[in-house]
Amino acid sequence: MPPARPGPKAPITAPPLDFSDLPPRGWKRIDAFAKEYLKVPKGVGAKEPFRLRRWQLDIVKGLFPQRVNARPRQGLLSLPRGNGKTALAAVLALYCLFADEVHAAQVLVVASDERQAGHVLRAALGMIELDPRLDEQVHVYTDRIVVPHTGSELRVLPADVGALQGWDPTLMIVDELHVVTADVWEAVSSASGKRESSLTLAISTPSDSIESVMWKLVEYGRSGEDPSFYFREYAAPAGCDLTDEAAWKIANPALGDFLQIDAMRAMSRTVREPAFRRYRLGQWVGSEDTWLKFGVWDALAAPERTVEPGTKVVLGFDGSVSGDSTVLVGCTVEANPHVFMVGSWNSEGQPDGWQVPRAEVSSAVRKAFADYDVLELACDPWGWRSEIQGWAEEFGEKRVLEFDTSFRKRMAPATDLLYQAIQEKRVSHDADAVLRAHVSNAQAVTTPQGDVLQKDERKRKRRIDAAIGAVVAHARAVHHFTNKPRRRALSW
Ligand SMILES: Nc1ncnc2c1ncn2[C@@H]1O[C@H](COP(=O)(O)OP(=O)(O)OP(=O)(O)O)[C@@H](O)[C@H]1O
Ligand SMILES: [Mg+2]
Structure with a gap:
């Protein structure tokens, strides 16, 4: 809302405007x-x-x-x-x-x-x-x-x-x-x-x-x-090529005028295709779409890329209580980060009433802290508050962060960041099967804050937790990479 001009309103002293010079209504x-x-x-x-x-x-x-x-x-x-x-x-x-x-x-x-x-x-x-x-x-x-x-x-x-x-x-x-x-x-x-x-x-x-x-x-x-x-x-002609600038012009009468073509070009490279078609080309594309096109994730697999002990990493944790998966995903902190699975716990194939082995999860966290130079553990707090509290005490408040993955204002930019990195091939992963499955299950839903991942409502068994964990770990790793602690300036 625009700010109201506060206080009592002074009477209007100006005479009414005279519009009689303007043409008749219309x-x-x-x-x-x-x-x-x-x-x-x-x-x-x-x-x-x-x-x-x-x-x-x-x-x-x-x-x-x-x-x-x-x-x-x-x-x-x-x-x-x-x-x-x-x-x-x-x-x-x-x-x-x-x-x-x-x-x-x-x-x-x-x-x-x-x-x-x-x-x-x-x-x-x-x-x-x-x-x-x-x-x-x-x-x-x-x-x-x-x-x-x-x-x-x-x-x-x-x-x-x-x-x-x-x-x-x-x-x-x-x-x-x-x-x-x-x-x-x-x-x-x-x-x-x-x-x-x-x-x-x-x-x-x-x-x-x-x-x-x-x-x-x-x-x-x-x-x-x-x-x-x-x-x-x-709207651009249905099915037009995404890079067809003549089609852009049909949909965007302001293009080249107060809508900059450079901005459109940049978006055509980084915005997901359905979102680009809908928001930028005025096309009706529906919402039924998976987040990544077939094959895009697999093309980034780099199983040969190992993460050596002592490497600077960020961990993303998405825990469940019983139904979904509990995942711990790592991401290296460098220009071309590498996403890797640290651990996943899943109810699939487990007897009824199975519960996540919380102690086992905690020891995996502890091991990761011992193996790597963990800059941060970003955790979705849902159902795991007391563990997170314990980790914060053990590894330091500064290194353990709550990251609410249901908070779109936070999740949408993080999702966008990984999406862009994937499109521009600036990220790789360890070809983990769980991660691969979860990424391919992920659907994008467009919200006013941007795209976020969700699972297919009709196929609730298709889990996406590892994809969420990857989004979080990657976003925080990029954050740490781009906000390196500055060397203190010398001062006298
Ligand atoms: N005739 C015009 N001359 C100059 N600038 C214009 C003209 N019409 C619109 N603009 C400018 O275009 C810019 C973008 O417009 P605006 O925010 O209204 O677009 P929009 O279609 O509502 O965008 P969004 O979909 O993001 O809400 C504004 O800065 C606006 O002042
Ligand atoms: Mg508007």
């Missing part, structure tokens, strides 16, 4: 309003007048035709990341807030989480702050911007059926529809429509599932049957 007015009152907040052309690009204007034309009675009631714009979705939403929101000649205009921004909703509000506020004429017209609160002269407001609402009742919006924007559920969309669309003209607009990258509201709307839009439904989809 896309031409929006274009003129943006040029005259809005500035690019950051990036290419920062602080310069906000010029809607030709393709952006085409969208605005479709949404706000000059003939008011030809305006669509609903719209869906599917665009890959970084093509100014949030910025466009903010421009439309500001236009409707200030200059749409509607008294007490109500502009609502709906988002699945506060952070997402905050994006549009923050972008809008950023633009307001760049123009003193707009700035002196508004009162800013944490969840809304109000124009007291006209009674108009721009407000953020949570994607919650209850919160969406009882409004009368002129414009309702859903930023990132792919995370919105069917009942929320239902509530969103029934909230609007009381006014002579109102628009519910969703702007989004594709969802990961065809069991989503977005997919239903995409199908509806593609059918082209309903003139009151505006639909525009930017």
Whole structure:
């Protein structure tokens, strides 16, 4: 959320803005309003007048035709990341807030989480702050911007059926529809429509599932049957080559403009293919995919690479109580790290009621500390707190770290790090069979924090613990390699 300007709100002393020089309502007015009152907040052309690009204007034309009675009631714009979705939403929101000649205009921004909703509000506020004429017209609160002269407001609402009742919006924007559920969309669309003209607009990258509201709307839009439904989809041709830059351009109208081609090139090398197709090429690829393509892990096997006693390593520990596997994975601390299995304990083939031999696990940990120069033991704490406590006492608090593998903010970057190292062949492994199986079982699930690994829900027996352990050990090893203790500077 943007920071509210705290304290009581001073009365607005500036006279109401006079927009009579602008063209009549419709896309031409929006274009003129943006040029005259809005500035690019950051990036290419920062602080310069906000010029809607030709393709952006085409969208605005479709949404706000000059003939008011030809305006669509609903719209869906599917665009890959970084093509100014949030910025466009903010421009439309500001236009409707200030200059749409509607008294007490109500502009609502709906988002699945506060952070997402905050994006549009923050972008809008950023633009307001760049123009003193707009700035002196508004009162800013944490969840809304109000124009007291006209009674108009721009407000953020949570994607919650209850919160969406009882409004009368002129414009309702859903930023990132792919995370919105069917009942929320239902509530969103029934909230609007009381006014002579109102628009519910969703702007989004594709969802990961065809069991989503977005997919239903995409199908509806593609059918082209309903003139009151505006639909525009930017996507690369299905099945195009990942490196086909002409296909990138089809999906990314801002490419080479405010979306940098170098950044796309870098991502095409390091982002997983399904994520690249979905987020960067606007394609529907579904979620059914394993983390690594077939053969990729095996190609990195280097069983001949031994880890000598005394080598600097990091250990990753993922323990279970009975069901899953308990694993201890090592990773060397060097430019091209080597991942190796230290030990794994598995209920498979064991009698019913089998429990992990905790003492045996502890002695394996102890042996690893004796064999190698262990910089760190990173442990998932679930079910093993007392052992971890014991290890910390034995090997030093500084060397024993809790690493909660269910914490996505931590796990997603770690997963990404190993993924990139694998793609760029900057890591090897000992060809351990358990590790190999677990890596091949791992599916990637895309979360707002990034990809994380999960097992196939329908095949619960397919374990992935060793893959998780490898992700943790590798991430911490990279951390130790890149943050070598600095030599203290001499000082007098
Ligand atoms: N017409 C324009 N002129 C200049 N810059 C623009 C224009 N339209 C958008 N931008 C800029 O493009 C940048 C990226 O836009 P934005 O964050 O809105 O993209 P997005 O599609 O919402 O991305 P994401 O998918 O990551 O949410 C912003 O800095 C924005 O100001
Ligand atoms: Mg955005």
